[in-house]
Amino acid sequence: MARSVYLTSVGHGGGKSTVALGLAELLSRQVERIGAFRPLTAGSGPDPILALLHDRYRIDLPYDDLHGVSYAEATALVADGRREELISRIVERYRAVERRCPAMVVVGSDFDDTADPGNPRELAFNARLATEFGSVVVPVIDGFGQDAETVAAAARGAYHDLADLGATVLAVVANRVPGPMTLPDLPVPAYAIEEVPTVSAPTVAEVAAALGATLLAGDEHALGRDVLDYVVGAAHVPTLLDHLTEGSLVITPGDRADLLVAASAAHVAGQVAVAGVVLTLGEQPDPRAMRLVAGLNTGFAVLSVTSDSYDTVAASSRIEGRPSAANPRKVEAALGAFESAVDTVDLARRLRVSRSERVTPLMFENDLIDRARAQRRHLVLPEGTDDRILRATEILLRRGVADLTLLGRPDDITRRTRELGIDISGAELVDPATSEWREEFADSYAALRAHRGINREYAHDVVAQPNYFGTLMVHTGRAHGMVSGANHTTAATIRPAFEIIRTVPGVSVASSVFFMLLADRVLVYGDCAVNPDPDAAQLADIAISSADTTARFGIEPRVAMLSYSTGNSGAGADVEKVAAATKLVRERRPDLLVEGPIQYDAAIDPTVAATKLPDSQVAGRATVFIFPDLNTGNNTYKAVQRSAGAVAVGPVMQGLRRPVNDLSRGATVADIVNTVAITAIQAAAVED
Structure with a gap:
């Protein structure tokens, strides 16, 4: 080995x-x-x-x-x-x-x-x-x-x-x-x-550091752009425009305000995506020109150096780019290139490293990407103009995680990607307001909601909303799943799913889980986002759905039905509800390891478990934690997230006929990537 x-x-x-x-x-x-x-x-x-x-x-x-x-x-x-x-x-x-x-x-x-x-x-x-x-x-x-x-x-x-x-x-x-x-x-x-x-090209930040440049305009995202070419501006504007190339860094004397403005205008107009501008000779540009460039909102950096154009070009051409932890775009591009060329399954087999029984956060995240790539599905992202969604889209496409449709006005999306300096050319862009599918979707929605008095005219307006349009794409098979919520509430994301996609037969309630990525393990918390106060039967449904979701993602489900007492140590309506739910789970799914009522400390800590429930197969080893109500669950996941530094992936919806998942409005790019991968895996499981 x-x-x-x-x-x-x-x-x-x-x-x-x-x-x-x-x-x-x-x-x-x-x-x-x-x-x-x-x-x-x-x-x-x-x-x-x-x-x-x-x-x-x-x-x-x-x-x-x-x-x-x-x-x-x-x-x-x-x-x-x-x-x-x-x-x-x-x-x-x-x-x-x-x-x-x-x-x-x-x-x-x-x-x-x-x-x-x-x-x-x-x-x-x-x-x-x-x-x-x-x-x-x-x-x-x-x-x-x-x-x-x-x-x-x-x-x-x-x-x-x-x-x-x-x-x-x-x-x-x-x-x-x-x-x-x-x-x-x-x-x-x-x-x-x-x-x-993208992998081998230096970033504007790397060029700036090597040249000892001063930043006159631009932010950290502008400095993260890739420099694919160098163009020296010394002639008139038409000549410069003829020579501009995609991803070029324009190097020109600081007193050539005309070339600075021309490069900015060409970039904003969509004629070419410029990486940035370097002004040489230590000359400061005319303030009026800089105000104009700032007004154009190019999104690229303007740098100033003391050397002349010849020496600046010579020094720049020696700069070698490489992936670094500080530049996740470059890292993801490198991994995408490797995974598209290498038979990773065969190579992993040849390495023959014994797989660990414990699933760590890094193993979990990598497994998500690997499994999604193996069964690539088509997902829709309704928030197509959100910067985080666009950055995540670039990563997802480079890694081959899923085929993607972004909703929004294509011109707006294209302009923003140009400003951000990213490439999402592999994604489909659809405007719900002008799409040829809008009429069909209006008919479908009116028929589905006729019992609620929804008429065709009202439906025509509703389906132009991105979350409804995306959900109808899933309903009609044009997408296998949907991820939204970066700038929508949870209710706005999942209400269309409840109305259109609905729950799996035999499941009384849709619910959610969070995958809690702790330093040394992955735990599953449910339900922390959807059901305020489930009854015993609903709580049993949530537990069974959560156990199945956990198993689907490579973690052995050992279910703890949480309460403020362990075993028979307490009494009260809340304890009785958890006890009844636990009994229902055991009756319906005798194959599952489940314990309840049980307190959180007895569920997670082997030392406490040895005192309170010494003979339990779950106590001290639980991987799935089912909370008795939304108040307890939501507060607990947030407390663990903040105090233990855990990464909370979710909420991941379960119990729906087709996967629709919600993002936190504070979601990072990494959160979005993980949630899309989870949704793709859920979509593949539905079809299987």
């Missing part, structure tokens, strides 16, 4: 960050904690790849423990003829990390094919370390600008060279290839990952 995978470059570069992320993502789906290690680092500041893995995968070890020695130390040891001492030092530090982590990702040294053969930065050195670590090896070939024949030859050579050196090769990866490419047949899988400009 491979507990460690070792990445090594074949030739300089190769984009190991993308492959390291992809492999770490695979391992994080199987074990509760991964480790990372770099045998050699530059020694001056944090290593970018190691820092990324440390932060993204929440490695609970000090960063300084995760690397061997510096290149300077390694070179000195080799020069003194102490190569074996170098190997021993690195292996000793690696073992100290490996002992504390179920699985490891090792990122080898930065290969330099012009180095002296005695230099440690060579393929043989990495192969030797991989053998000493007990790692399987993934060689990474830089395919940037290379033709298929050259890449194929490099792939063959990498495999045979490493095999001859005694390394166990897991797979061969050619990264940043210029287009679709088939690699040669080898004894191991070989994958070609296409170049994704």
Whole structure:
């Protein structure tokens, strides 16, 4: 069983960050904690790849423990003829990390094919370390600008060279290839990952830092734009407009207000999406021009540098972009590129890491993405102009989580994505007010609500509302599910679902759960968002629905029916309601592990459980917590969220014929991504 995978470059570069992320993502789906290690680092500041893995995968070890020695130390040891001492030092530090982590990702040294053969930065050195670590090896070939024949030859050579050196090769990866490419047949899988400009392009922030620039206009989102090209503005406006390209950073003297305004106008008009403007020579632009640019609301940054245009371009062209924890867009783009090219199921099988019995938050989130991608569904997002929805859409499309329809005026959505500097070109845009489906939806809604006195004219107005329109898309099969609520109330989101989609036969009440992602486990809370005061039968329905939802997402359901007393220790109407609900659950679903009435501490703490309910299979081990009423549930989930630093994913609706899920109005982009993935999985389960 491979507990460690070792990445090594074949030739300089190769984009190991993308492959390291992809492999770490695979391992994080199987074990509760991964480790990372770099045998050699530059020694001056944090290593970018190691820092990324440390932060993204929440490695609970000090960063300084995760690397061997510096290149300077390694070179000195080799020069003194102490190569074996170098190997021993690195292996000793690696073992100290490996002992504390179920699985490891090792990122080898930065290969330099012009180095002296005695230099440690060579393929043989990495192969030797991989053998000493007990790692399987993934060689990474830089395919940037290379033709298929050259890449194929490099792939063959990498495999045979490493095999001859005694390394166990897991797979061969050619990264940043210029287009679709088939690699040669080898004894191991070989994958070609296409170049994704978003991954390798520097951001405006990275360019600004490298140039020592001053920010004259723009915010953190403007600084996060990708710089795909550089355009020097020195001629007249028409010439500049002819040369502007998508994602270009315009570099022009600070006194050329005409070019600054022209670039801004072209961007706002939708002629081209500009990454930003750099004003050179330390010249400050005319204040009147800056006021005009501010009024245009371009959304991009304006920077000022003291160097001239030539030196600015020369310095900018040397800046290399890479994924970092501070730039989730770039990380998601890298993972999307990896997952679209690599057979992740087969590669995970070849790694053969034993899956942890405990489901950690990171494992849960990664499993959501993996399962949604495997059964890709079409979802509708009614809040198509919300910035968070747009940013989440870009991530979801890059990761292949779902096909998406966004509701809103297409011109408004397109303009906002241009201002944000994001790409959602894979999404369908639909305006409910002008859609060809509006008449059909009005007929459907009028028929469904005729018993409530809804006429056709009124229905025509109602279905133009995004949440009703989106729900009718689900009802008519044009979408498999819906996610809304980023700027709508819970009632506004789920009322159309209750009216149109309705509940599953045999379920008396629709309800909701929150997935509570704590530091070391995932718990399920229900119902914390929908039913104010369910009776015993409804509470039993909520418990059964919550247990089924929990099992569907890979967590063993052990159900605690919560009350202010445990067992027979208390009395009162509320306790009796929970006791009756528990009895109903046991009668209807004898396969479920359920305990109640039980207090929260006895449900979650094994020490308390040993005193209060020593023979219970649930007490102290509960994963599903069913609250007796909405007041208790809503306050408890928020208290745990804030005091324990838990991530609350939900509310996730259950009991409906088709999935419709609500977002908190304070939802983050990550919350939206998780909720969409959950909805896609629910949609697949409905069809199964």
